[in-house]
Each structure stands twice: as structure tokens, then as C-alpha cells.
Amino acid sequence: MTQNSAVLDIRSLRFAYGDRTVLQLEELSLQAGETGAVLGPSGSGKTTLLHLIAGLLRPTQGTVAICGQRLDALGAAACDRFRGRHLGIVFQRLHLLPALSVLDNLLLAQRLAGVAHDAKAAQSLLDALDIGSLAGSRPASLSQGQAQRVAIARALVHKPSLLLADEPTSSLDDDNAARAIDLLRTQARAVNAALLVVTHDRRIRGRLDRELRIGSAS
Structure with missing residues (x-):
């Protein structure tokens, strides 16, 4: 990847089942360390976009x-x-994975x-997310917020180029939803990853660098 190239670059994207267009998106790009949200209601093609x-x-x-x-x-293996x-x-x-400790996940x-x-x-990442003391715990013993932090740590532990979050706030109250987005943004930037949040949750508006609405979201 060259210095100025995008981590994620989508151009003139269309996906259809037969004659039925499920998703159409002209352009979306994110650079390293940049954050974005794709908002849309159920059936707008968000899951298709992730796939x-x-x-x-x-x-x-x-x-x-x-x-x-x-x-x-x-090819499939290379992909x-x-x-x-x-x-x-x-x-x-x-x-x-319930049979593994937090650290082993x-x-x-x-x-x-x-x-x-x-x-x-891995332990340092858990420490950064304030769950370092839970490294030896099993997922079943965690609160919802703790489990979500473990999931964020697991997604970042190999320092990916792009972090995708699928409806990360859908089951959270307002305060915890705000904390979840802040955690995703902060931790993605810590490893210089681009972050894309795909959601129907309008509470995310204005919290990330870029925002795109698909379907009939308003």
C-alpha cells in the first residue's frame, strides 16, 4: 500500500440477486486512522456491504x-x-469462545x-481497555460491557488495517453506546487502523469522521 492510498476504497459498487438490486454505493473510502459510519434501516443492504x-x-x-x-x-484460500x-x-x-479464557481468545x-x-x-491491549485483570476469566463470567471490550481487543490484537463493527451499539443504553463508539475510535487509531461502523443506530451520528446513509435512513 502506498503512503497516500486508501485502506478501504469502494467505487461504483452494485450487488444484485438477479434483477433485484440489493445495494448500490457510488463511493466510499477511508484512510489509515480515519473513522466512518454507514447508517441505514433494516433491509438497506448493510449486511451485504459488510460481506x-x-x-x-x-x-x-x-x-x-x-x-x-x-x-x-x-482465490478462496488467498482471500x-x-x-x-x-x-x-x-x-x-x-x-x-466460551471454553477459552479472555487472553486465549x-x-x-x-x-x-x-x-x-x-x-x-495481547495483555497490553486488555490493559488499555481496562480489562487486564480479566485475562484468565471465561467469557460467561463477564458483563456485557466487559465482553464487548474483549471482542474489540480480539479484533485489534493482530493490528489489522481495517476494523469493521457490525451494529456495535444496538443493545446498549445511551451512555454505554457512547462509550462503545469512543472505545472503537480510540483503539482503532491506536493501531492506525481505519474504522467502519455499520449500523441503524442514529445515536452514532456526528461521532465519527465520515458518515454515509444508505436506503431510506434520514
């Missing part, structure tokens, strides 16, 4: 590139490797991303 960015779907038209690489130009190394994802359902994420095992770095 296109992650290389799980291929565009009907247009391009999606991460660090200058079009994932639709890669998996690229996704694992360059993307971090905070899912709406956090998907922490992070170490597994490092291994799956193909980066060197670094327990010290």
Missing part, C-alpha cells in the same frame, strides 16, 4: 479494495489469508491471522 468488504460476496458491478487489493481478484491478516471484525453477536485470533504469538501484546 462485500470482507470478500464473502463478489460485486455485481464495481470494486472493493482493501490496501489496494481487490478481494474478488483472489481467507488476506482477510485474516488485514481485517478485524466486531460482530453484533460477539462470538467469544486473543491469542487464538493472533494465530488465525497468521501473526506471531505475542501474549505480552
